[in-house]
Amino acid sequence: MQLNWGIIGLGHIAEKFAKDLKMVSDNNLVGAASRSLDKANKFAARFDAPLAFNDYSSILSNDKIDIVYIATPHHLHHQIALEALNKGKHVLCEKPITVNAGQLNELIAASKDNNKFLMEALWSRFNPSVREVIDLIKSGTIGKVRYLNADFYFNADISSDSRLTNPNLAGGALLDIGIYPVFLSYVLLGKPNTISIDTHFTDRHVDLQSAMIFKYDNAMSILSCGFNVLSDMVAKISGTKGEIQIDARWHEADGYTLIKDGKKSHKALPRIGTGFTHEIEACYNSIVNGETNNQLWSHQNSMDLMSLLDKLRAKIGLSYPFEK
Numbered sequence: 001m002q003l004n005w006g007i008i009g010l011g012h013i014a015e016k017f018a019k020d021l022k023m024v025s026d027n028n029l030v031g032a033a034s035r036s037l038d039k040a041n042k043f044a045a046r047f048d049a050p051l052a053f054n055d056y057s058s059i060l061s062n063d064k065i066d067i068v069y070i071a072t073p074h075h076l077h078h079q080i081a082l083e084a085l086n087k088g089k090h091v092l093c094e095k096p097i098t099v100n101a102g103q104l105n106e107l108i109a110a111s112k113d114n115n116k117f118l119m120e121a122l123w124s125r126f127n128p129s130v131r132e133v134i135d136l137i138k139s140g141t142i143g144k145v146r147y148l149n150a151d152f153y154f155n156a157d158i159s160s161d162s163r164l165t166n167p168n169l170a171g172g173a174l175l176d177i178g179i180y181p182v183f184l185s186y187v188l189l190g191k192p193n194t195i196s197i198d199t200h201f202t203d204r205h206v207d208l209q210s211a212m213i214f215k216y217d218n219a220m221s222i223l224s225c226g227f228n229v230l231s232d233m234v235a236k237i238s239g240t241k242g243e244i245q246i247d248a249r250w251h252e253a254d255g256y257t258l259i260k261d262g263k264k265s266h267k268a269l270p271r272i273g274t275g276f277t278h279e280i281e282a283c284y285n286s287i288v289n290g291e292t293n294n295q296l297w298s299h300q301n302s303m304d305l306m307s308l309l310d311k312l313r314a315k316i317g318l319s320y321p322f323e324k
Contacts, residue, residue: 001288006031006065006089008056008080009072010043013094017069018047020276027280033059056080060087067283069121070094073163074170075322078103081118085110090117092283095179097121099170099320101306108299117287118299119279122183125297126278128269129253130184133237133244137188142260143241145188148221150181150235150250156227158202164227165202170320172206174312178225180251182308184235185214185221191304192216199316200226207318 005021007014010032021029029049034040037054044052053059060068060083067090070080078098081091085107097120098104111118124130137145154177158165165171185192192214200209209226235250236243242260247253252275255268272278286294293299313319 003027004030004066006059006068008033008070010034014071016274017276020273023273024280031059060084085114085116094121096175104306111292120302123279124251142239145239146219147238150184151224152177152180153226153231173225174207181223197312
């Protein structure tokens with residue numbers, strides 16, 4: 001089976017995705033869509049796609065496209081994904097898949113109603129190192145997890161025209177990069193009993209930096225994110241029998257270290273390409289099998305994660321103009 005892709009939103013991440021798509025057999029880039037036809041034409045030419053579009057509805061109506069990868073700013077995800085599903089396209093949508101749980105409910109319903117595949121592009125779930133670490137922890141290799149420490153930081157442009165801090169585009173560190181440490185805590189320990197968060201805001205009242213504590217019955221996660229500093233981004237998971245450290249930058253790691261019984265051992269697990277290849281393969285396999293979601297990162301997983309992000313935003317009073 002050949003799966004024909006369209007890409008919507010042609011920024012830096014879309015370029016990396018298109019490069020990786022070429023590395024996965026039976027998956028082909030057919031179309032690219034941007035609000036600028038010149039940009040769409042250049043992108044399509046660069047990645048050997050025969051079709052270019054200067055509006056999103058046109059690519060969603062084209063019968064040569066089977067699945068779309070949505071890489072626009074966050075605030076457009078829900079609108080585009082909903083139209084895509086209702087027009088009979090499968091959807092892989094960049095994280096966060098929507099801005100809130102209400103929007104995600106609509107997408108899940110549309111996926112089921114139209115019998116079309118829908119997945120949040122949380123590529124870290126399919127990263128070979130992250131997958132193996134999850135399996136090791138679930139098998140009891142380091143005993144019971146009692147402590148997790150994970151962050152995501154980088155120095156960003158936070159000027160007035162930056163997408164990252166524009167409230168009209170659902171800006172802020174939490175949805176853009178904080179989603180990663182929240183994901184890691186959720187996938188390893190489940191939904192916490194209680195959460196706390198403290199935040200520094202920009203002058204446009206979106207979150208610049210946040211620190212979070214997730215409390216479980218017998219464990220705690222210390223999580224943080226921000227656009228204002230660099231971090232080594234090594235994730236540490238400590239259990240009653242040992243510790244695992246996921247290599248920097250942990251969300252796109254190429255290996256991990258196991259510390260147990262006084263010994264330290266490192267295992268290399270290189271990504272294929274940038275690492276989008278692994279989620280592309282997951283999409284392909286699910287669609288071939290007639291599934292509307294993938295068991296490694298299901299609709300329910302996305303809903304659980306989005307609900308946590310909603311709770312965190314509520315605690316710091318962060319909402320966006322289009323949500324009111």
